[in-house]
Amino acid sequence: MTSSRPYLVRALYEWIVDNDCTPHLLVNTEHPGVRVPEGFASDGQIVLNVAPSAVRNLDMDHQAVSFEGRFGGVPHSLHVPAAAVMAIYARENGQGMVFEAEPTPPDDGSSSDDSAESGPSSRPPSAGRPSLKVVK
Secondary structure: OOHHHHHHHHHHHHHHHOOOOOOEEEOOOOOOOEEOOOOEEOEEEEEOOOOOOOOOEEOOOOOEEEEEEEOOEEEEEEEEEHHHHHEEEEEEOEEEEEOOOOOOOOOHHHHHHHHHOOOOOOOOOOOOOOOOOOOO
């Protein structure tokens, strides 16, 4: 099955905007394909205000979120692959969703012994729990 993340991001975005709140995306800037302005990320993460009044040409499709935004008064074109979205939430009350890191496929078949021991009900190891920071 395809990832549910793009569908959930779009649904939560619409829900947040419909409730007159400001949608924010927490993005993993170290994910391949992420294009955000240099110098605004901290610890490999950036929080993006994606409110309709803050961005232009917002496009949320199955592969990515892309839009035009201003940083320090300078316009930038941003591109965030769906897998790089770590969370979407309302700035005013924090309601939204944090996503688990998507497992990456193994490079080779050398780990076949581990899969035989763990069985079909095992969960892939996570890269750590995502965290949110209060931005004032």
